[in-house]
Amino acid sequence: MRFLGILSLLMLAGCRGTVPQLNGPPEQGIASVLIGCRMILPTGETPTGQVSLNLDGEKGNSEVYRLPLKPQRTLLFQIEPGTYRLSPTRSLFGFHQDRLKAVIEGHAYQIPFPREILRKPAFLVKPTKIVAIGTLEVEITARRPGRDPAVKVRLDDSVETRRQLVQSKIRTMMDPNAPENDRETALAWTRALEETLSQVLSESQREPAFRPEQ
Numbered sequence: 072m073r074f075l076g077i078l079s080l081l082m083l084a085g086c087r088g089t090v091p092q093l094n095g096p097p098e099q100g101i102a103s104v105l106i107g108c109r110m111i112l113p114t115g116e117t118p119t120g121q122v123s124l125n126l127d128g129e130k131g132n133s134e135v136y137r138l139p140l141k142p143q144r145t146l147l148f149q150i151e152p153g154t155y156r157l158s159p160t161r162s163l164f165g166f167h168q169d170r171l172k173a174v175i176e177g178h179a180y181q182i183p184f185p186r187e188i189l190r191k192p193a194f195l196v197k198p199t200k201i202v203a204i205g206t207l208e209v210e211i212t213a214r215r216p217g218r219d220p221a222v223k224v225r226l227d228d229s230v231e232t233r234r235q236l237v238q239s240k241i242r243t244m245m246d247p248n249a250p251e252n253d254r255e256t257a258l259a260w261t262r263a264l265e266e267t268l269s270q271v272l273s274e275s276q277r278e279p280a281f282r283p284e285q
Contacts, residue, residue: 088126100199122207168184206236207227
């Protein structure tokens with residue numbers, strides 16, 4: 072009975088999405104996405120907090136990933152190649168939740184999931200390649216008397232922000248103060264990072280971060 076209970080919990084956890092490996096090597100045709108996070112208080116940015124998004128597979132791809140994001144970090148998640156769309160996190164039973172949950176310096180907030188993110192087109196991630204998604208920003212404005220603080224969420228997928236993400240990861244391999252595993256990961260993904268940077272720099276004008284498959 073205990074085994075069945077544990078198995079049921081694991082199956083339910085799978086409905087919410089698998090948390091992909093972070094900073095793994097590009098082995099066996101695996102792909103990666105690069106994403107950042109900023110949490111902004113009235114007093115400035117904070118490195119303390121967490122928020123999650125989902126990557127839902129599309130066009131015959133049944134993979135579902137849950138991406139836990141932490142502020143002031145450039146995160147490289149390993150995922151299976153395929154077509155994906157950014158989406159809200161799911162409940163234990165696999166239903167999409169209409170609110171985004173963020174914890175910032177010990178305080179929990181629930182924010183309506185931004186429609187702008189839902190409207191982003193699906194994107195293709197190829198084997199051994201990297202897609203730079205952008206930076207999720209969670210901003211809390213000053214509290215007004217008698218009111219809860221206002222919370223804004225947006226995805227900054229501008230060319231400049233995606234360029235900064237890629238360059239940040241490239242710099243990691245040359246930073247003697249960076250964790251050894253992070254340096255080794257950046258080195259292993261050097262070719263893919265350089266290709267991604269070249270693609271981002273080639274965009275002469277502001278365009279959506281992702282383009283639908285032709």
